Amino acid sequence: MSIVLPGLIGTSSPFVFSDDAVAAAAVTTRCPRAEAPLRSTKTSPSRVIKGCWQLSGGHGGDRATDRTRGDVAVEDFASFVDAGISTFDTGPEACGYGDSELIIGEYLKTEHARKHRDEIQVFTKLCCVGREQSNMTKDWVMANVDRPRKRLGVDKIDMVQMYWNEYNQRGYVDAALFLTDLKHKGVIDAVSLTNFDTQRMKEMLDAGAEISTNQIQYSLLDRRPEKVMKQFCESTGVGLLPYGVVAGGLLSDRYLDAPPDKVVMNTSSLRKYASVVGNVGGYSWYQSLLKCLRAVADKHNTSIANVASKWVLESPVVPAVILGARNATHIPDHLALFDFSLDDADRDSIASVLAGGEQPTQDAYTWERGGKW
Template sequence: MRLSYKNRAFTCASRTCRANSVRAYASAPATLIDASQRARFKNDNNYTFSPLINGCWQFAGGHGREVFDNVQAKLETHAAAGFTSFDTADIYGPSEEILGQFLKAHSAAGGAPVQVFTKYVPNIFQQQITPRAVEAAIRRSMAKLQVDQLDLVQLHWWEYSIPGMVDTALALADLQSRGLIRFVGTTNMDTAALASIVDAGVDVVVNQVQFSLLDRRPLNGMLQYSQSKGIKLFTYGSVGGGLLSDKYAEEPRTGLFALGGNRYTPVDLNTSSLKMYWNVAKQFGGQDLWRQLLLVLKRIADRHGVSVANVALRWVMQQGDGRTVFPIVGLRGTSHLADNARTLTFSLDQADLDAIAEVLARAKGPAGDIYSFERGN
């Protein structure tokens, strides 16, 4: 989950949210994800979600106005292709309203079930979080999404030194018992914080964290703990905002072509995602190590007949028992649907994993637990 509290200032212009009514593209893709590939939370076999989740953080701003073009048609095309699960938050600008309009039209048209995972991100710096405040926030999300029950609410807590995190999670659990929420989750919680919530009796089904070849902090205890408790990990940043893609896989220039230190094509940091993940890449080991990793991924991708992004996503999904980690892929258009689905058609073998591990062994960071340097630790 990408978070910046300033996202609250991004409001929904009514003409943007209402103008794009649901209309299927002329050649909507066939279903790319079948029922056997869908996943389940613990203790509920009647609820399934897609193994690749559509991320809606782009609606918070910083990715250009084109993300709003034909937005309802894009959502419908994703759902029709089997990408039926959408991740949002109460601070992602007009995201909940956009999804609410889609849900209403999709349901009226008899569409297949769609799952919407939202987040509760209280402003703990400016207000005391009480059970009444929690319920009011949840009801606002329900109204925006136009639903009687939220599928999943993931709690984020900005600063552990500010008290109230566990009590807020318990307030969400109370709303769950009253039927306002189906599942309770967390986001960006480190292992100790998640354990404190679980130990208090909250039935947490998922923790959303940053996890990629560039950021392997979940391997420092979170993955092991989550597996022991049956908690899923939804992962953002798994393709580094596009940094882990074919676009940047290139051999370094040499000789006259490298004069002035220009050994690679410059990276245009033209979105907020790229800017954030570029900082992660620098902690990983800088441009040279990142590019070396890409060349290894490219060789693996070519051998399997897939893309670099497929390999990056597949590596994340195969961590642990292979049934715990589910990546979130940013929703901008529909051109990558078929490519994303190819992530589910192959597995990395031991030779692939060993080749990747050789590069990762030279990485410098990021170190620590979940969201540690983002919190200033």
């Protein structure tokens, strides 16, 4: 059921990108890849990663355009791979991804996937949310890596990103080391994190865990990673894989000049990100940001969503951004990300609006754990 929102009260990059990403042709027909592998890996993702959260259920939105279920969801993967968007981000049921891994596994069985297997990558997650946090064992980690291997139908997982619910249980260090051991044994290629703060990232790195990336929420509406995490990543080479870069669609032309009582939250993603607007400046400020982004978009003949995505993608610690899509019609807009670059005037105008909003006071994912924004 749809609900109506009543009112949304210089450092050099550790990554090297291909020539296509730096100086795109007039019309980009394939998404470029990060040329340099991620830290401690041989893995280079496509610079746009297909987020598969939408395949979990609750994200269908308009039935006429929904392709998040069944055979049509499997079929859409071929279109993304043909466009060079060949890295997929998913997760197990424990992280709220439902049958997402199974749907990807069905695609990997297809003739199309077999022809493109060398370029396809699947990033999944290890979700530590229960009693295992107080008694983390190597066997538990192995069992919960084996499950997605079976669901995906693969021998080796390209990336496992660990989520940890209770920081007062410090088994996350052991879990990261167990994952690193599995990496050395060839079971996974990359050990990564999701929604960890900087302090815990440092603890794991100091213990010898070979952390490649941290997947976090990062957008023009959520700049918490810039407090301390971005500098830490610049110094260590750990990359950030941002999700929520268009705030579930709130950073798009669809909501420009929309009256607050007419904004319909008809997907889980929209409902999730709508609350962020109240933290960073309210609805009036949010509309001023959209107007600024529209002016920049007009200059580059692109969309508000692409300007918002480009702003994140141009960060020196971001090798790729995760963009969810309910169907393949989003592909041309994703590719248009590489047909323009933001200049100093663009960044200055955006920064001016951002300065007028509420500034974050805490690290990434602290608010979600009960802390301040």
